Amino acid sequence: MSTVAEESARRRTFAVIAHPDAGKSTLTEALALHAHVIAEAGAVHGKAGRKSTVSDWMEMEKDRGISIASSALQFEYLPENAPKGTEPYVINLVDTPGHADFSEDTYRVLTAVDAAVMLIDGAKGLEPQTLKLFRVCKARGLPIITVINKWDRPGRAPLELMDEIVDEIGLQPTPLFWPVGMAGDFHGLARRDADGDVTEYIHFLRTAGGSTIAPEEHYSPDEASSKEGDVWDTAVEECELLTMDGAIHDQELFLDCTTSPVVFASAMLNFGVHQILDLLCQLAPEPGPRKTDPKVLESAGKATGAIDTERSPEDPFSGVIFKVQAGMDTHHRDKLAFMRVVSGEFDRGMQVTHAQSGRSFSTKYALTVFGRTRSTVETAYPGDIVGLVNAGSLAPGDTIYEGTKVQFAPMPQFAPENFRTLRARSLGKYKQFRKALEQLSSEGVVQILRNDARGDAAPVMAAVGPMQFEVMQARMANEYNVETETSPVPYSVARRTDHESAPELNRQRGVEVFTRDDGELIALFGDKWKLQFIEREHPEFTLEPMVAD
Numbered sequence: 001m002s003t004v005a006e007e008s009a010r011r012r013t014f015a016v017i018a019h020p021d022a023g024k025s026t027l028t029e030a031l032a033l034h035a036h037v038i039a040e041a042g043a044v045h046g047k048a049g050r051k052s053t054v055s056d057w058m059e060m061e062k063d064r065g066i067s068i069a070s071s072a073l074q075f076e077y078l079p080e081n082a083p084k085g086t087e088p089y090v091i092n093l094v095d096t097p098g099h100a101d102f103s104e105d106t107y108r109v110l111t112a113v114d115a116a117v118m119l120i121d122g123a124k125g126l127e128p129q130t131l132k133l134f135r136v137c138k139a140r141g142l143p144i145i146t147v148i149n150k151w152d153r154p155g156r157a158p159l160e161l162m163d164e165i166v167d168e169i170g171l172q173p174t175p176l177f178w179p180v181g182m183a184g185d186f187h188g189l190a191r192r193d194a195d196g197d198v199t200e201y202i203h204f205l206r207t208a209g210g211s212t213i214a215p216e217e218h219y220s221p222d223e224a225s226s227k228e229g230d231v232w233d234t235a236v237e238e239c240e241l242l243t244m245d246g247a248i249h250d251q252e253l254f255l256d257c258t259t260s261p262v263v264f265a266s267a268m269l270n271f272g273v274h275q276i277l278d279l280l281c282q283l284a285p286e287p288g289p290r291k292t293d294p295k296v297l298e299s300a301g302k303a304t305g306a307i308d309t310e311r312s313p314e315d316p317f318s319g320v321i322f323k324v325q326a327g328m329d330t331h332h333r334d335k336l337a338f339m340r341v342v343s344g345e346f347d348r349g350m351q352v353t354h355a356q357s358g359r360s361f362s363t364k365y366a367l368t369v370f371g372r373t374r375s376t377v378e379t380a381y382p383g384d385i386v387g388l389v390n391a392g393s394l395a396p397g398d399t400i401y402e403g404t405k406v407q408f409a410p411m412p413q414f415a416p417e418n419f420r421t422l423r424a425r426s427l428g429k430y431k432q433f434r435k436a437l438e439q440l441s442s443e444g445v446v447q448i449l450r451n452d453a454r455g456d457a458a459p460v461m462a463a464v465g466p467m468q469f470e471v472m473q474a475r476m477a478n479e480y481n482v483e484t485e486t487s488p489v490p491y492s493v494a495r496r497t498d499h500e501s502a503p504e505l506n507r508q509r510g511v512e513v514f515t516r517d518d519g520e521l522i523a524l525f526g527d528k529w530k531l532q533f534i535e536r537e538h539p540e541f542t543l544e545p546m547v548a549d
Contacts, residue, residue: 004381005314010089012114012115013340014114014115016028017106017118018118018129019124022120027276031093033213034213037075072093072385073092075370076089079277081278092385104412104464106133107412107414114143117146118137120146122151131168137257138171143257145280145284146165147263153184162242174247174260174262175264176261177202177275178235178242179264180235186271187203188202190232190235201219201232202217202275203219204269207269210270214271251283263275289313290311290408291408292308292309296407307405313381317341317344318399318400319400322340335392335443339385339386340383345381346379346381349362352402353405354394355406361394365389366388368386395442414464415545420488420489421458421459421486421489422459424457424482424483432482433484437459440475441517446461448462449514460514461486462494469486493524493525493531495522498521504541508534510530511526
């Protein structure tokens with residue numbers, strides 16, 4: 001095997017996704033703890049003693065206890081039962097925001113990973129945002145490992161949760177670690193093998209506040225029966241029911257997104273965490289080929305050979321930008337473009353081509369990230385996530401490459417449903433206000449809309465959810481020292497339009513046309529009935545939904 005093939009084979013790149021408050025950031029911290037890259041988990045019991053997690057570093061995240069931006073962590077992990085001499089796996093983990101207002105950020109992350117860990121609250125089951133994310137993963141062909149979290153708290157019956165997954169999303173759960181003890185009385189896990197037979201009992205011992213790795217005791221089924229009695233017998237009976245129902249792991253069906261391996265856990269107590277890591281290393285796919293944007297292929301002409309139809313891991317270097325983030329380093333006003341290496345070997349300092357502009361791009365300042373902490377990276381391989389510093393010309397969805405041209409599909413873009421004007425409270429802060437707008441708009445925090453009638457001092461913000469406006473204002477205050485105020489605008493629907501339609505659209509009551517920062521013309525309507533009326537009366541107007549294909 002080539003060096004690239006060997007390195008690619010030991011990469012596992014995945015996202016942790018779930019409904020808000022399911023424990024994503026706590027699990028992210030616990031996974032890092034079990035990989036021995038941190039000494040103590042950041043989340044502890046009790047609000048007064050709660051620390052922020054490694055992946056939640058923004059002030060707003062610390063104050064509210066929620067993730068509002070995706071965060072990447074890279075670390076090595078070697079399973080305990082790995083043969084001697086085995087190279088550790090390289091884990092590229094992305095913690096995502098669960099709140100629906102930040103779903104665009106989560107969906108972009110899902111274009112850059114090879115698998116997903118879906119977290120479900122053991123008491124609440126499948127919640128609306130969980131259902132949406134499950135469907136997105138299935139549509140994108142992302143294999144899903146399901147974790148039933150918070151099993152140390154009272155909750156629902158485990159078989160009931162399995163039935164709900166089947167009924168609601170048509171995904172067959174195949175538990176590989178089944179809980180011993182009902183929700184709220186978590187003793188440990190029964191390990192099931194490839195045939196569905198119970199082979200081992202893993203008993204967990206609590207630690208102070210769950211801040212360190214929970215010690216494990218391993219017992220044979222007979223020993224477990226003597227130790228736990230009826231609790232163990234119940235777990236075994238439930239496992240037998242699962243086997244009769246066909247809930248047995250099949251790797252092909254898992255990779256085909258037909259089934260999902262399941263682990264029951266408590267991220268807060270660090271119960272079941274290294275079992276999750278072991279499953280990811282054992283079952284999750286290594287980096288594979290990525291197809292070219294079909295629209296670019298069509299325009300280039302397949303017969304010319306001017307552009308690759310796909311990029312496989314061993315092909316020359318290529319990478320895709322899935323996120324841009326500023327404000328991570330309080331000492332420097334730099335901007336970090338998060339790149340997923342798709343193919344080849346990335347070497348810091350290499351000259352690459354920016355597919356969208358055709359210009360040469362230098363990668364002199366490249367970093368590997370661990371939450372907010374970062375360090376210089378010299379070499380990276382397919383599956384790795386690399387931060388490119390001060391990459392002002394790069395935006396989410398952009399491709400950089402070496403060799404034959406390749407351009408990957410653009411990032412999904414959601415239709416905004418919330419709109420507000422934004423202005424600086426002090427006219428003396430106008431320069432900083434403009435700079436902050438440019439920066440945060442390029443990151444995709446909100447979309448910025450302008451027109452001549454409103455001027456540059458009071459642009460309109462467009463967002464999927466209203467919490468994005470709060471993030472915008474908080475970051476402008478914390479990172480740029482600009483206090484702002486907002487005011488409502490009478491619009492709730494947006495459509496793309498063109499230069500031919502714009503003048504007449506502007507003359508319609510309840511309609512206003514803006515220019516977005518990327519040059520697109522956006523028409524805003526008071527409500528869907530106004531839009532329907534305009535479409536009926538003026539079929540010649542160009543009015544396209546604001547969602548990427």
